[in-house]
Amino acid sequence: MSDSSPLSPSVPGGPPPRAGVGLKAEHYRAILETQPDIGFFEVHAENYMGAGGPPHRFLTAIREAYPLSVHGVGLSIGADRALDPAHLQRLQSLVRRYAPERFSEHLAWSNHPCGFLDDLLPVPYTARSLARVVEHIDQVQEALGRQMLLENPATYLAFEESTYTEAEFIAAVARRTGCGLLLDVNNAYVASVNQQWVPASYIDALPLAAVQQIHLAGHVQQSDSQGRPLLIDTHDRPVADIVWDLYSYTIRACGPLPTLIEWDADLPDWDTLAAQAAHADAVMRQASPTRVQTP
Incomplete structure (x- = not known):
């Protein structure tokens, strides 16, 4: 799929992009009881790879009323080994079953000969890694028959062997595969603080015309052994004010885009979660879009 190009995230004249959870x-x-005014819902693919049961009954009912995105956490796109064909087949069945608006995965790896590691681990930004990631994304897009979105990681360190910046690496992947991008603004902020980048400059360096969805989440601030700030991407609290500011900056650069609130641990009540999505909707309404156009 190397000659395909990123698709527009919204249809001209159609409804404006909304926030989801x-x-x-x-x-x-x-x-299901209240039918809230939410733009869309997103699920982790691996939670719905069983054949049936209550999760599928509820998801089927919700899919009938709302747009759906599927977000993978287990493909191990950056692994230095082949993709798991059984996992890819299960993902293919899930995508066919629910026909989501978007499918996304992480620029990370978690598969190893010793087994599955319960984390999303970083990738060195080298020519060898680039070739491997491109091969894997081509394989996924071919199997699914659709474009995939690649999410930028929350990183805590840099590899000495890297020969690309993170933004250069992501741009090269998008150019070679035609995949779209999922811009996680919280990840961008976390990585920028941890690695002493300028967050807005990181955003500007990405191929913004390829961005089709945004993620927002909470993080925890700690300190490293030398007393410098160390941010941890935790998904267990509201979006920080400074991340909302960076989101507004991003929307002014990209234009409004479907935006997901990620909250995966210490879950709040429904009203608290829905309020975060409503705030994202408000930011999109207030920001002045100057969407970068795809050539």
Whole structure:
């Protein structure tokens, strides 16, 4: 799929992009009983790879009423080994079953000969890594018959062997595969603080015309052994004010885009989560879009 190009995230004249939230079992009944005004829901693919049961019954009912995005956490796109064909087949079945608006995965790896590692680990930005990531994304897009979105990582260190900046690496992947991008603004801020980058400059260096979705989440601030700020991407609290500011900056650069609130641990009640999405909708309405046009 190397000659395909990023697609527009919205249809001209159609409804404006909205904010959505990650779908959690704790909120199934509240959603179905109240039919809240939410732009879309997103699920982790691996939570719905079984054949049936209550998760699929609830997801089917919610999919009938709302747009859906599927977000993978287990493909291990950056692994130095082949993709798991069984996992890819399960993902293919899930995407066919629910026909989501978007499918996304991480620029990371978690598969190893010793087993599956319960984390999203960083990739060195080298020519060898680039070739491997491109090969894997081509394989995924071919299997799914659709474009995939690649998410920028929350990183805590840099590899000495890297020969690309992170933004250069992501741009090269998008150019060679035709994949779209999922811009996680919280990840961008976390990585920028941890690695002493300028967050706005990091955003500006990405191929913004390829961005089709945005993620927002909470993080924790700690300190490293030398007393410098160390941010941890935790998804367990509201979006920080400074990340909202960076989101507004991003929307002014990209224009409004479907935006997901990620909250995966210490879940709040439904009203608190929905309020975060409403705030993202308000930022999109207030920001002056200057969307970068795809050539």
